Every structure is written in C-alpha cells, then in structure tokens.
Amino acid sequence: MSKPGPLSLNTVTVRDRWNLAQCIEGCARHGIPGLSPWRDKVAEMGLAAAARRIREAGLFVSGLCRGGMFPAADAAGRQTAIEDNLRAIEEAHALGAACLVVLGGGLPPGSKDLPAARAMFHDGLAAVLPAARAAGVTIALEPLHPMTCADRSVLSTLGQALDLAEEFGEGVGIALDVYHVWWDPELARQVARARGRIAAFHVCDWLVPTSDLVFDRGMMGDGVIDIPGIRAMAEAAGYAGPCEVEILSRRWWAEDPDQVLRLAKERHASAC
Amino acid sequence: MSKPGPLSLNTVTVRDRWNLAQCIEGCARHGIPGLSPWRDKVAEMGLAAAARRIREAGLFVSGLCRGGMFPAADAAGRQTAIEDNLRAIEEAHALGAACLVVLGGGLPPGSKDLPAARAMFHDGLAAVLPAARAAGVTIALEPLHPMTCADRSVLSTLGQALDLAEEFGEGVGIALDVYHVWWDPELARQVARARGRIAAFHVCDWLVPTSDLVFDRGMMGDGVIDIPGIRAMAEAAGYAGPCEVEILSRRWWAEDPDQVLRLAKERHASAC
Structure with a gap:
C-alpha cells in the first residue's frame, strides 16, 4: 500500500483554541506541511497578512473553506451569497489555495422544496464560475453527508x-471527504468516475455511536471508515494530492491542540 | 391531489406506553384501520392470540417489523440471523401481514469492511427467500438513512x-419510508424504477434541528419532507396501499398515546 499524500491541517480541527497564527506555528512545530484555513480565521488575521505568513512558513494551502451555500429564501439572499462567493474566490486566489471548497447550503427557512434548493445551488455556481476561472481558482464541490441535507447541504x-x-x-472539481461518502453503495463507481476531478481529499472517521449530526466526527482510526480503501480508490482515479485532516468534534475541540496535532500526525501515518 | 391511502399505525410510534392489546384497541377507538406490529410486541402477547385479536378487530396488517439484520461477525451469528428470519416469515404469514419489513443490519462489531457486510446481507436474503416465497410472504427491503449505516443498516x-x-x-419488494429517502438526488428516478415493487409506504418527518440519529423523528408536517410529493411519486409508480405512520421519537414516546394517535390521524389527512 502506498503512503497517503502529505498531511494538511484544516483549521476547524482546532477551531476553538487556536487562531490562524497559532495554526501556522503549530503546523511548523509539528512538521505538518499543509494548511486549509476557514475564512473567518483568515478575516481575523487579515487576508494579506494571512497569505504572507502562510507563505513565509512554507506551508501549502490545500483548500479554502468555504464557499457555496447558494440557496436562500429570496433573490436578495441569493445575490448576497453570490457576492460572498466572489470574495471567497479572491481570497482563495490570494492565499494560493489549491481549491475553494464549495458547500451546498441547506433548504431556505420554511421551505420543503428540495429540488428548488438544488436548482438555486446550480444557478449560484453558474453565476460565480466565470470569476473562479478568471482567477484560476478551482471550485471543489463537497457533497456532505445526507444527514445534513435539511440545514447544511443539499449537495448530498x-x-x-x-x-x-x-x-x-x-x-x-470535487472534494472527497471520507466522512461524507463512506456509506455510499455507489462509492467505488463514483470515485472512478471522478478521474481528473478530485481537487481535495479529506479525512476523519465515523464513530459508533455518533452522538451529534455535526460535531461528533472521529479521529482517523477511531471509527469504522476504511480510509486506506477509499484513498486507494482516489489514487486509482489519479489523485496524488494531500491528505487533509478535518475533524469537527466537541471532544477534540476541548483537547490541547498540540496533542490533537501529534495524534493526527500519527494517525495520518498509521490509519490513512 | 389524491388522498393518501388508509392509515396504519406502526406500533413503535407508541412503543413505550402501549402493549399490542392497547395498540389494537387504540386503532379501533381512533378509527385507524391498519396496524404494523413489531415482533417483540407480538411475542409478548403470543403469536396466535395476536393474529386472532388483530383479525377480530378488523385491522389490516401493513407489515411486520422486522427481519433482516444478516451481517454478523461469524458464521454462527449469520446462521442465527437466518433462523430468526425464518421465524419472522412464519409470524408474518400467521398475522396476514402485507410484508415482512427487512432491514440491513450494521457492520459486525470491529469491522470496517462495508462491502463484506453488504455481501452478508445479500447471502442472508438469498437463504431465507425460498421460505418467504413458500409462505407467500413478501419481503420488503427497507433502506435506512445513511446515518445508520455503521450500526443499523448497510442497506442505504x-x-x-x-x-x-x-x-x-x-x-x-421495497418499503419506502420518506424519512430515509427524502434527501436522495436519485429519489424520483428510483421511485419510478420501483414500479410493481413498493410493498409499503412509511411516513414521519425530518426535524430541523434533529437532535438524535435514531430517536428524533418528527410528526408528519412538523419537518421539511415534502411527503405528498413523495407519495405522488409512489402513486405514479402504481402504489395504492396504506400510509403507515412510524415515528421513533423520545418526544412522542413521552406523550399520551391517545393524543399521538389523534394527531397522527389529523396529519395523515392534512400533511401526507
């Protein structure tokens, strides 16, 4: 079995305890070569400073989280989302990010019309794509687990x-996150179909039991996902990029971030 | 828009407060013409008595819950599941159930091999199918929401x-439960494909937020599922059977079952 691609830290993994400066320093300290920041952390530091400090630390940027979220209750809301995505594209460009991770967004409040929300996503994507192409920013569509369909992701x-x-x-392209797709009976067929389009590969694990629909993701190796098996599918489809650890977890957010990074690095080697 | 098919009460909806006798009496009292019992409730009363009392009450049996759950850690475990399914088939026959609802079961403890678990499900089904055919019992495969894949249903x-x-x-055939399939981008196409195979139609709702992966289903109308829309798809595919309410919910289990049945009957008319 080949080794996984170089490790990248998605900043949400240590969201509650570290700002972007601490994430950059933490990656350097632990020998983690890549970073994937969330936009709020970038805004906090300032875009230019964030770009400069990440570059100075020699880190690659495996992605910027997150754009998309196009469905909204009215045209003004949809326009706001489009404008926000245009800013996200500029930020991804300034950071030299390998991609902008784009999420579906949920149903507009009060709506039960899922096909309409999916059409809004389609149209929002169409509206921002020319700007992404002009900036050379790859859009990575990330389907989220179907349990998030109502309130986070109509991209399922x-x-x-x-x-x-x-x-x-x-x-x-697409962002392949093992947490969101591991259950899919179509997984092998769809990953093979994704040849040339896999812009990101995200890892964490599915815990048994899982106590929360959003904030109970597991450390790689602690759950039931065959991460190396899914990575092998991605590699067979031509993916040769980084392995980004992205864990949304109340449990890990409560731990010392240095300990989380140490363990993530270990598990990147042993369980991915 | 057509009216939904006749209402059937899945006994799990009032699981914590009513035994089978109370469910039968409750259906009669509220003018609910159908029942779908779980096997533990039947066993508690005794199969022969349950069959007789349901028949005497004039209720149809829209399904028996539940068979399947074939994946297991070893051959002995898989054989135990097969034998249990053979008993379930006999029970479904004795009750005159329209189908035996068959669930996937989860990964065997410690396993990360989802394709292997799915193969075990396939082989278990093959092993019990001759008995089901001989008894004239329709097997209704019920895919459960992907969030249950690890511990309850590799049928996703x-x-x-x-x-x-x-x-x-x-x-x-298949059991179509709106809770488990509403998010699926393939839904319309797959329901159309199911023509002639829809053995059961189950309703409840997806709440926003959802606080638990198993026990927080909503009353029809309280969530975001377009139930009439999915029913219309099923009817367009030839389904003309009952509308079975099946709500696993700590909230509703805590309420007076008579109140739950009153509301379910109202919502069957207004939100299904």
Whole structure:
C-alpha cells in the first residue's frame, strides 16, 4: 500500500483554541506541511497578512473553506451569497489555495422544496464560475453527508456533485471527504468516475455511536471508515494530492491542540 | 391531489406506553384501520392470540417489523440471523401481514469492511427467500438513512434495495419510508424504477434541528419532507396501499398515546 499524500491541517480541527497564527506555528512545530484555513480565521488575521505568513512558513494551502451555500429564501439572499462567493474566490486566489471548497447550503427557512434548493445551488455556481476561472481558482464541490441535507447541504452525494462537475467542466472539481461518502453503495463507481476531478481529499472517521449530526466526527482510526480503501480508490482515479485532516468534534475541540496535532500526525501515518 | 391511502399505525410510534392489546384497541377507538406490529410486541402477547385479536378487530396488517439484520461477525451469528428470519416469515404469514419489513443490519462489531457486510446481507436474503416465497410472504427491503449505516443498516439507498429486488425477483419488494429517502438526488428516478415493487409506504418527518440519529423523528408536517410529493411519486409508480405512520421519537414516546394517535390521524389527512 502506498503512503497517503502529505498531511494538511484544516483549521476547524482546532477551531476553538487556536487562531490562524497559532495554526501556522503549530503546523511548523509539528512538521505538518499543509494548511486549509476557514475564512473567518483568515478575516481575523487579515487576508494579506494571512497569505504572507502562510507563505513565509512554507506551508501549502490545500483548500479554502468555504464557499457555496447558494440557496436562500429570496433573490436578495441569493445575490448576497453570490457576492460572498466572489470574495471567497479572491481570497482563495490570494492565499494560493489549491481549491475553494464549495458547500451546498441547506433548504431556505420554511421551505420543503428540495429540488428548488438544488436548482438555486446550480444557478449560484453558474453565476460565480466565470470569476473562479478568471482567477484560476478551482471550485471543489463537497457533497456532505445526507444527514445534513435539511440545514447544511443539499449537495448530498458524490454522484450529484459529479453531475454538476461534468456539466460545468473547466474549473469545477470535487472534494472527497471520507466522512461524507463512506456509506455510499455507489462509492467505488463514483470515485472512478471522478478521474481528473478530485481537487481535495479529506479525512476523519465515523464513530459508533455518533452522538451529534455535526460535531461528533472521529479521529482517523477511531471509527469504522476504511480510509486506506477509499484513498486507494482516489489514487486509482489519479489523485496524488494531500491528505487533509478535518475533524469537527466537541471532544477534540476541548483537547490541547498540540496533542490533537501529534495524534493526527500519527494517525495520518498509521490509519490513512 | 389524491388522498393518501388508509392509515396504519406502526406500533413503535407508541412503543413505550402501549402493549399490542392497547395498540389494537387504540386503532379501533381512533378509527385507524391498519396496524404494523413489531415482533417483540407480538411475542409478548403470543403469536396466535395476536393474529386472532388483530383479525377480530378488523385491522389490516401493513407489515411486520422486522427481519433482516444478516451481517454478523461469524458464521454462527449469520446462521442465527437466518433462523430468526425464518421465524419472522412464519409470524408474518400467521398475522396476514402485507410484508415482512427487512432491514440491513450494521457492520459486525470491529469491522470496517462495508462491502463484506453488504455481501452478508445479500447471502442472508438469498437463504431465507425460498421460505418467504413458500409462505407467500413478501419481503420488503427497507433502506435506512445513511446515518445508520455503521450500526443499523448497510442497506442505504433505494437504488441499492432495488438492485437486490431486481436480482431476486419474485417475492422481494421495497418499503419506502420518506424519512430515509427524502434527501436522495436519485429519489424520483428510483421511485419510478420501483414500479410493481413498493410493498409499503412509511411516513414521519425530518426535524430541523434533529437532535438524535435514531430517536428524533418528527410528526408528519412538523419537518421539511415534502411527503405528498413523495407519495405522488409512489402513486405514479402504481402504489395504492396504506400510509403507515412510524415515528421513533423520545418526544412522542413521552406523550399520551391517545393524543399521538389523534394527531397522527389529523396529519395523515392534512400533511401526507
């Protein structure tokens, strides 16, 4: 079995305790070569300073989290989302990010019309794609687990994301997060179909039991996902990029971030 | 819009407060014409008595919950599951149930091999199907929401269930539960594909937020599922059977069952 690609730290993994400066220093201290910041952390430091300090630390940026979230209750809300995505594209460009991670967003409040929300996502993506292409920023569509469909992501499966990526073509790829796709009976077929379009590979684990629909992701190796098996599928489809650890977890947020990074590095080597 | 099919009460909806006798009496009292018992409630009363009392009350039996759960850590465990399913088939026959609802079961403890667990499900189904056919009991494969994949159901999508139903043919249908499938981008296509195979139609709702992966289902109308829309898809695919309410919910289990039945009957008319 090949080794996983170089480790990248998604800053949400230590969200509650470290700002971006601490994440950058933490990566340097632990020999983690990549970073994937969330936009609020970047804004806190200031975009120019963030770009400079990440560059000075010699870290690659495996992605910027997050754009998308296009569905909204009215046209003004949809326009606001589009404008926010245009800013996110500029930020991804300034940071030299390998991609902008784009999420579906949930149903607009009060709506039960899932096809309409999915159409809003489609149209929002179409509206911002010219700017992404002009900036050379790859859009990485990230399907989230179906349990997030109502309030976070109407983009629910890899197959659905690939339908969009194929429709839009140039500049649109997918982010493959094992947590969101491991259950999918279509997984092997869809990852093979994703050849040339896998812009990011995210890892964490599915815990048994899982106590929360959003904030109970596990450290790699602590759950039931066959992470090396999914990585092998991605590699067979041509993916040769980083392995980004992204753990949203109340449990890990409460721990010492240095301990979390030490363990993530260990598990990157032993469980990914 | 047509009216939903006749209401059936899945006994799990009032699980904590009523035994089977109380469920039968409750249906009669509220003018609910159908029942779908869980096997533990039947066993408690005794199979022969349960069959007689349901018949005497004039209730139809929209399904028996539940068989399946074939994956296990070793051959002895898989054989135990098969034998239990053979008993479930006899019970479904004795009760005159329209189907035996068959669930996937989760990964065996310690396993990360999802394809192997799915193969165990396939083989278990193959082992019990001759008995089901001989007894005239329809097997209704019920895919559960992907969030239950690790510990309850390796049968995750309607497409996957239909692949099995098509492979096995005679005597194998599917149970369509709106809670488990509403998020699926393939929903319309797969329900259309299910023509002639929809053995059961289950309703409840997806709450926002959802606080638990298993026990926080909503009353119809309280969540975001377009239940009439999914019912219309099922009817367009030829389904003309009952509308079974099945709510696993700590909240509703704590309420007076008569109040739950009153509300379920109201919502059957207004929100299904």
